[in-house]
Amino acid sequence: MATLHIKQVVKRFDDTEVLKGIDLEVNDREFVVFVGPSGCGKSTLLRIIAGLESATSGDLLIDGERINEVGPADRGLAMVFQSYALYPHMTVEDNMGFSLRLAGVGKQARREKVLEAARILQLEPLLDRKPKALSGGQRQRVAIGRAIVRNPSIFLFDEPLSNLDAALRVQMRIELARLHEELDATMIYVTHDQIEAMTMADKIVVLQGGVVEQVGSPMELYHHPCNRFVAGFIGSPKMNFLPVQAQEASAGGVRVTLPGGGTSEVAVNGEGARPGESLELGIRPEHLLLDDQGPLAGQIKVIERLGGQTSLYVEMDDGIITITADGDVIHRVNDHVRFGFEPERAHLFDGQGLALASLQRHPLSGLVRQDSRERSEISRERSENSRERPEGGA
Amino acid sequence: MNTSRLQRFILAVLAWSITFVIFFPILWMILTGFKTEAQAIADPTLFFTPTLDSYAAVQGRADYFHFAYNSVYVAFGSTLLALIIGIPAAYSMAFLPTKRTKGTMLWMLSTKMLPPVGVLVPIYLIFRDLGMLDTRIGLTVIYTLMNLPIVIWMLYTFFKDLPKDILEAGRMDGASTFQEMLFLLIPLTLPGIASTGLLSVILSWNEAFWSLNLTSSRAAPLTAYIASFSSPEGLFWAKLSAASTMAVAPILIFGWLTQKQMVRGLTFGAVK
Numbered sequence: 001m002a003t004l005h006i007k008q009v010v011k012r013f014d015d016t017e018v019l020k021g022i023d024l025e026v027n028d029r030e031f032v033v034f035v036g037p038s039g040c041g042k043s044t045l046l047r048i049i050a051g052l053e054s055a056t057s058g059d060l061l062i063d064g065e066r067i068n069e070v071g072p073a074d075r076g077l078a079m080v081f082q083s084y085a086l087y088p089h090m091t092v093e094d095n096m097g098f099s100l101r102l103a104g105v106g107k108q109a110r111r112e113k114v115l116e117a118a119r120i121l122q123l124e125p126l127l128d129r130k131p132k133a134l135s136g137g138q139r140q141r142v143a144i145g146r147a148i149v150r151n152p153s154i155f156l157f158d159e160p161l162s163n164l165d166a167a168l169r170v171q172m173r174i175e176l177a178r179l180h181e182e183l184d185a186t187m188i189y190v191t192h193d194q195i196e197a198m199t200m201a202d203k204i205v206v207l208q209g210g211v212v213e214q215v216g217s218p219m220e221l222y223h224h225p226c227n228r229f230v231a232g233f234i235g236s237p238k239m240n241f242l243p244v245q246a247q248e249a250s251a252g253g254v255r256v257t258l259p260g261g262g263t264s265e266v267a268v269n270g271e272g273a274r275p276g277e278s279l280e281l282g283i284r285p286e287h288l289l290l291d292d293q294g295p296l297a298g299q300i301k302v303i304e305r306l307g308g309q310t311s312l313y314v315e316m317d318d319g320i321i322t323i324t325a326d327g328d329v330i331h332r333v334n335d336h337v338r339f340g341f342e343p344e345r346a347h348l349f350d351g352q353g354l355a356l357a358s359l360q361r362h363p364l365s366g367l368v369r370q371d372s373r374e375r376s377e378i379s380r381e382r383s384e385n386s387r388e389r390p391e392g393g394a
Numbered sequence: 395m396n397t398s399r400l401q402r403f404i405l406a407v408l409a410w411s412i413t414f415v416i417f418f419p420i421l422w423m424i425l426t427g428f429k430t431e432a433q434a435i436a437d438p439t440l441f442f443t444p445t446l447d448s449y450a451a452v453q454g455r456a457d458y459f460h461f462a463y464n465s466v467y468v469a470f471g472s473t474l475l476a477l478i479i480g481i482p483a484a485y486s487m488a489f490l491p492t493k494r495t496k497g498t499m500l501w502m503l504s505t506k507m508l509p510p511v512g513v514l515v516p517i518y519l520i521f522r523d524l525g526m527l528d529t530r531i532g533l534t535v536i537y538t539l540m541n542l543p544i545v546i547w548m549l550y551t552f553f554k555d556l557p558k559d560i561l562e563a564g565r566m567d568g569a570s571t572f573q574e575m576l577f578l579l580i581p582l583t584l585p586g587i588a589s590t591g592l593l594s595v596i597l598s599w600n601e602a603f604w605s606l607n608l609t610s611s612r613a614a615p616l617t618a619y620i621a622s623f624s625s626p627e628g629l630f631w632a633k634l635s636a637a638s639t640m641a642v643a644p645i646l647i648f649g650w651l652t653q654k655q656m657v658r659g660l661t662f663g664a665v666k
Contacts, residue, residue: 052562073568085559089581098577099567150567 002063002076002153002186003028004049009058011044011210018044020210021058026154026188026203031180034190035197035233036207042190043158045207049188050079050156062153073099078147079156082163084139086131086146092118093127096145117148120182137168144176148183157189161196173199194234198222206230216365223362228280228353237285237311239347240321242296244281249273254348254356256281259318262295267344268356279356282347285311285324290331294340300333312337420642426635434631448636452623458640461619465644467530468605468615469598472537473591476545479538481587484549485575489561499550502543510540510603521608530613533605537598544597545590552586553579589656592649599645616641 004026011019019041026032034042047053049060051072060067067075087095094101096117097110105113118124121141131139140160147155157176161169177200180187191197197204198218206213206221206229214221214230225231231239244256247263249270256279257263266281273279288296290312298314298321305327312323314337323339331337348356426434428444452458487495517536518527526532556579564574580587602617609618620641623634649656 050566052565072565077566079563079566081559081563083557083559085557085563087560087563087578087582098564098569102568102573102577146563146567 004154004186004188005059005061005064006045006049007059007061009045009048009055009060011041011048011053012056018210019048019055022210022212024205024212024215026186029184029186031177031187031189031200031202032205033197033201033203034188034205034207035192035194036213037233038192040207041210042192042207046079046156046158046188046190049154050077051075052079076153077156078150078152078154079158080140080143080147080160082159084131084143084163086139086142088131091128091130092123092134092142092145095131095142096149098146099150113149114145117145120148120179121145136164137172140164140172141175144179148179153186155183155185155187157187159191160189161191162193169196176200195236198234204234206233208233217367219362219367220365223365224355224358225282225347226355228282228349228355231282231347231349231355235284237322237324239282239284240288241349242281242283242316242321243318244279244348246270246273246275246277246279248275249277253359254279256348258295259316260295260297264295264341264343264346266346266348267359268348269359270348270356273348273350273356278351280349280353282349282355283341284345285322287345288321288323288339288341290323290325290329290337291340292338294338296340297336297338300331300335300337303331303333314339420646423635424639426631427639428636429632431630431632434635448632449640452633452636452640456619456622458619458637461614461616461641462644464530464533464609464613465599465615465617465641468533468537468613469595471530471534472541472598473594475534475538476541476594477587477591480542480545480549480590481575481580484546484553485571485579487546488550488553488556489558499547503547506543514607518607526608528609528611528613533609533613533615536604536608537601540601540604541594541597545594548590548593549583549587552583552590555586556582585655585658589658592652592656596645596649 004024006022006024006026009019009022010017022041022045034045036042044053048055051067051070055068062075087098090098093111093114096114097105100110100113114127115124118127121144123138123141123145126134126138126142131142134142140163143160160176161172164172173196176189180200189196189200201218203215204218204221205215208229214226216224218234221230221234225234228241232241242259244258247255247257249255251269251271254266254268254270254273255263256266258281296316298316300312301315301320302313304311304313308327310325310327310329312325312329312331313320314323344360347358350356425440427448428446429442430445430447433439433442487499521527521532524532526535560582561574561578564578569577599615600617602621605615605617606621609615614622620634620638623630623637
């Protein structure tokens with residue numbers, strides 16, 4: 001059981017302000033992902049939560065108690081480092097049991113706890129090995145095991161998968177999601193990879209330049225990005241942006257002039273927009289449709305065939321835009337194509353890059369991975385089970 | 395193929411020649427120690443009947459083991475002390491640097507550029523007032539101070555190579571600063587600490603300026619022992635050589651045994 005509140009946290013290194021007043025709430029048993037480009041302050045924020053750095057100002061509260069002055073080990077947290085940071089001179093078992101050894105736990109009790117964590121992570125056959133004799137994925141699991149042994153209320157992950165190859169990364173992603181279910185703990189995860197964020201998070205926090213750009217569920221960020229940065233950062237391939245001009249704007253929609261002269265009615269609230277204003281139209285590659293009658297046109301420059309789907313890079317007057325099309329499209333490089341889009345799936349951004357609100361909420365934008373009621377039932381069951389189980393150890 | 399073999403041959407000859415030139419005085423000293431005084435000042439020759447007379451005479455005049463004990467005491471004592479002070483100092487400089495760390499380190503090193511004789515009088519007076527003249531403790535302290543800058547510099551470079559994450563992981567696991575050093579830093583940088591210690595032992599063993607000026611008999615180490623044979627009744631080459639051979643033998647053997655460790659520590663990073 002742990003909630004984390006971050007209130008107006010500022011971090012300054014010498015003269016540069018790395019975090020500019022972060023406010024955030026992390027609920028119990030939530031999987032929260034901090035995502036953003038490098039240098040956005042996400043790792044610094046995680047290190048402040050861990051206690052490895054101190055905040056210049058602002059408060060950190062775990063379960064309502066201020067922990068700014070509490071040492072890293074006493075916050076009830078465990079951290080998995082990007083480099084794994086295993087102790088190279090200790091065996092896997094000693095690595096995992098180090099925190100217990102420091103806490104003065106007896107040898108027998110220590111072994112039991114380590115074995116339990118090793119069982120969860122299938123590390124039992126490796127307990128006597130040194131980190132040097134392990135593969136990257138195994139080291140990663142030992143690092144997670146070391147965190148599990150501490151039985152923390154919040155797990156912190158600092159880009160834990162970035163040193164693994166692509167196949168292993170997918171496997172570890174699934175394993176982490178499974179662990180989150182099994183351990184039923186609050187997890188905070190830092191990554192620059194938006195796919196990791198989308199696949200694992202209950203809640204994504206998008207950071208840029210030391211500021212929280214948007215907080216929301218993966219589907220909310222995908223369907224309702226609040227500004228141009230979030231729209232471009234979430235989703236792969238990236239969202240296309242086209243310069244357009246507002247013709248008519250009202251609360252019921254905005255009619256825009258497209259590049260090439262066509263018009264389209266976008267389903268957003270246009271109360272703040274003026275006719276004649278320059279806006280940006282954002283359309284995801286998967287929402288662009290090849291259509292001979294479509295309002296947009298361009299020439300194909302590059303084709304990437306992935307089998308199931310094909311990415312077309314089409315040159316227009318205003319730059320290259322990406323279309324995700326069916327795997328079986330027959331177009332070739334240098335073909336001229338026409339295409340259109342579904343107006344209800346398009347986004348409009350004003351001069352400041354802020355999104356105009358969609359008229360309709362996407363039905364999945366409030367989706368969380370598991371119903372909260374269902375969760376609390378599971379946890380009640382768990383705590384009853386653990387009460388029945390006799391406590392082992394010193 | 396041929397040229398590279400020739401090159402290698404020339405290089406080998408060159409290396410051996412230079413080594414021989416460097417080693418020759420020591421070799422000659424060892425040989426002279428086994429000659430009589432008459433042979434020692436006669437025309438140089440490699441062919442003579444070795445004798446232990448000089449060694450017997452030297453041992454008859456002063457107890458070698460007394461001086462040797464002092465040397466071991468101050469060399470290892472000062473090294474231990476320098477490491478006890480140097481490890482925490484280098485730890486804080488490597489892992490918790492401030493804006494002034496670089497300056498502090500340069501300042502420390504600059505003290506090594508000062509000629510020791512410049513501070514001889516004040517230190518002599520301080521030692522006299524504290525009653526530390528001709529004491530092993532006094533000499534140990536002065537050697538510690540002498541080697542501390544080098545010890546801290548070397549440890550600093552070894553510690554710098556250790557990934558910071560490992561110590562941070564230790565902190566997350568609940569290690570205090572002392573435990574971080576004891577359980578993580580020291581075991582992981584042991585080769586570096588060992589070569590630092592070895593260098594410190596050798597420097598202290600060979601030091602002559604302070605030992606000659608601050609000790610007379612009770613605390614005099616082997617360097618003072620050698621010097622005592624050079625003055626009183628004129629030069630006796632054979633006895634001086636015998637004394638010198640006995641003085642350098644232990645550290646030479648020590649260096650020989652630990653050279654692998656020394657070279658490894660000095661050329662590679664600590665945790666690679």
